[in-house]
Amino acid sequence: MANVTACTRSGLKDWFLQRVSAIIIILYTIFAIVAVFCVSAHGNYHTWALIFHSTWVKIFTILAFVSLIAHAWIGMWTIFTDYIKCAWLSGVLQVAAIAGYFICFIWLICILF
Template sequence: MVTNITNFGRSGLSDWLMQRISAVILLAYTLFMVGFFLLNPNLDYAAWSALFQCTLMRIFSLLALLSLAAHAWIGLWTVSTDYMKATGVRLVFQAVVALGLFAYVVWGVQVLWGA
């Protein structure tokens, strides 16, 4: 029986579902940002800052950031287990990806919710 490390013992269905949900969230965020840029052609710092002062926008951005990290982790884990046959190389790659994603999430939280 094959176990899936990305979800700690659940079936691959939850990975598939998380990929789809995170993709929908990322699509919604992208469409919102594109719409915002199109509706504000003379965007300045004050308007940009006002957008991200809104708590709902910060939550939406955090949700998009977490979705990006989850989507990337599941996708890169799947690709690495499929194409990297050497266990040591695969583990190093997965560790670097996990560390990078963690750093980006922490940095994103600091940017969104920092002073």
């Protein structure tokens, strides 16, 4: 029986996706740290708004967040399927995680736009 909630339905592809998403998350973290240090001297709301008004920053932020969701989902799916033996509880937790990820993504879009 195939698991419909698996990310790529292949352990190797999930492993690769998790590594690529980790690299994107690291790059975004470096960007955020550099932004904090560059803005810290005269940082206010308007300075941060100007930074995040840029289209490439919005795209990079969305890409980093989608990478974070994919990375987290693969990890949580592994935990749910390996350690929670009760099928209905595992299903409920998977649906709750997906709903949480979706709500956070919608929230991010509302913040950026």
